[in-house]
Amino acid sequence: MLYLQSLSEIIESLAHSMEKNENLQFETTALSVLSKTQIHYLDTIHHLGNPTLSELAKILNVTKPTSTIAIEKLTERGYVIKVPSDSDRRSSHVHLTESGERMAALHDDSYRIYAGYFRDSLNENEIQDLIQLLGKVINKIKSKTQIS
Numbered sequence: 001m002l003y004l005q006s007l008s009e010i011i012e013s014l015a016h017s018m019e020k021n022e023n024l025q026f027e028t029t030a031l032s033v034l035s036k037t038q039i040h041y042l043d044t045i046h047h048l049g050n051p052t053l054s055e056l057a058k059i060l061n062v063t064k065p066t067s068t069i070a071i072e073k074l075t076e077r078g079y080v081i082k083v084p085s086d087s088d089r090r091s092s093h094v095h096l097t098e099s100g101e102r103m104a105a106l107h108d109d110s111y112r113i114y115a116g117y118f119r120d121s122l123n124e125n126e127i128q129d130l131i132q133l134l135g136k137v138i139n140k141i142k143s144k145t146q147i148s
Contacts, residue, residue, distance in 0.1 A: 022110050031106055034079075039107055041070050042079060042096065046104035050093045052085065079103060 026032055031039060044059055045051060051059070057067040071094055074080045079100035082092040096104060118127065 018110070018114060021113065025106070025110050029106055031103060034103065037070065038074060038079075039103065041067075041074060042100050042104045043107050045080065045094050045096055046101065046108075050083075050095050052091045052093055053082075054091065056094060074100070 026036070026039070034042075041056070041060070044056065048055065048059065053067055053071065054064055056071070057064045060067060062070075071080060071082065075082065078097055081095050081097060083095055085091045085093055118130065122130065
């Protein structure tokens with residue numbers, strides 16, 4: 001049982017450290033002008049690659065009107081644009097502007113920093129093992145929670 005307790009402590013410590021780093025980044029970079037929800041939208045759009053409003057709402061587990069309001073605010077601030085779909089003019093795709101891409105990249109920097117800590121601490125075989133093991137855990141989490 002000591003192993004599980006230690007694993008829990010490690011996960012908690014890592015999560016706390018990452019949260020602290022992310023909060024510091026929000027306070028000391030251009031990200032400070034956005035809410036965490038807005039940053040989450042930009043990050044999701046970046047990783048989905050120009051989703052429709054419906055796709056975005058589904059992934060973020062919000063209603064389409066909620067995502068529409070958020071996108072309108074991000075559009076007003078110059079971070080996203082809506083582009084009518086080529087295949088269905090009733091729907092639009094959400095694209096990041098250059099400013100939106102910069103914000104998404106800035107957000108991703110905090111994860112790159114932590115990936116660097118792993119690369120600096122582990123050899124190539126350990127990294128490959130870690131990737132495989134964490135992949136198994138993430139797949140289990142996704143199957144249990146239906147989170148993408």
